[in-house]
């Protein structure tokens with residue numbers, strides 16, 4: 001891939017090949033809390049952090065998407081992708097490389113895809129992607145993305161996560177509600193056959209949302225990529241084969 005050589009991954013493929021066996025010990029310092037010391041130690045010993053740096057990815061999260069797509073193949077050349085909660089841009093980098101988005105390398109097929117990323121945080125531009133700085137929960141945010149899309153999407157991604165409060169139930173509810181909103185948006189913009197991938201927490205998708213996804217998609221599964229820390233409750237729901245809006249039970253009910 002060619003985007004300034006900084007968009008990550010020699011072939012857009014994920015992997016931590018050659019990750020060195022790391023064991024960096026961080027000494028506690030007077031001005032550093034124990035949790036900061038633990039965080040620093042984990043970062044320094046994390047092979048994905050090193051691989052992301054080496055391969056020019058903005059985040060180690062890039063490897064999660066790359067790994068899931070390596071297995072389930074939904075980021076195809078020419079694809080139109082919406083990436084919700086995209087900062088700092090690792091997923092956008094992977095998506096741009098794999099759908100060969102405009103501004104990136106069109107590849108042998110010569111087909112360009114599109115990547116639209118959204119986050120309320122400011123971030124550096126990702127070559128080949130259009131970035132909207134917007135809170136997806138704000139009024140009309142979905143319409144702004146739809147306007148930019150000017151048509152259907154093939155893939156809707158959501159890695160959205162609200163800052164944790166430390167209160168387990170509150171954090172669970174917040175992340176699940178982001179996933180639910182993203183899922184509803186996906187059913188409004190996806191083209192038939194499309195894919196929805198979103199972050200959820202261990203315990204998987206809430207029943208009601210799972211029912212909705214199963215009604216709208218041919219296959220629904222939960223995935224935990226290796227790049228997702230084993231001690232993290234994070235996992236992903238992957239819904240593939242969007243059945244199309246005419247088959248939507250919600251539309252039928254209206």
Ligand SMILES: C[S@@+](CC[C@H](N)C(=O)[O-])C[C@H]1O[C@@H](n2cnc3c(N)ncnc32)[C@H](O)[C@@H]1O
Pocket residue numbers: 058059061062084085086087088089090091092118119120121134135136137159160161162178
């Ligand atoms: C785990 S990070 C995403 C990492 C990203 N996938 C990557 O590869 O770089 C989660 C992001 O979700 C964003 N986010 C959370 N709630 C949001 C909302 N309501 N609207 C827009 N972005 C949101 C956060 O600002 C944060 O940048």
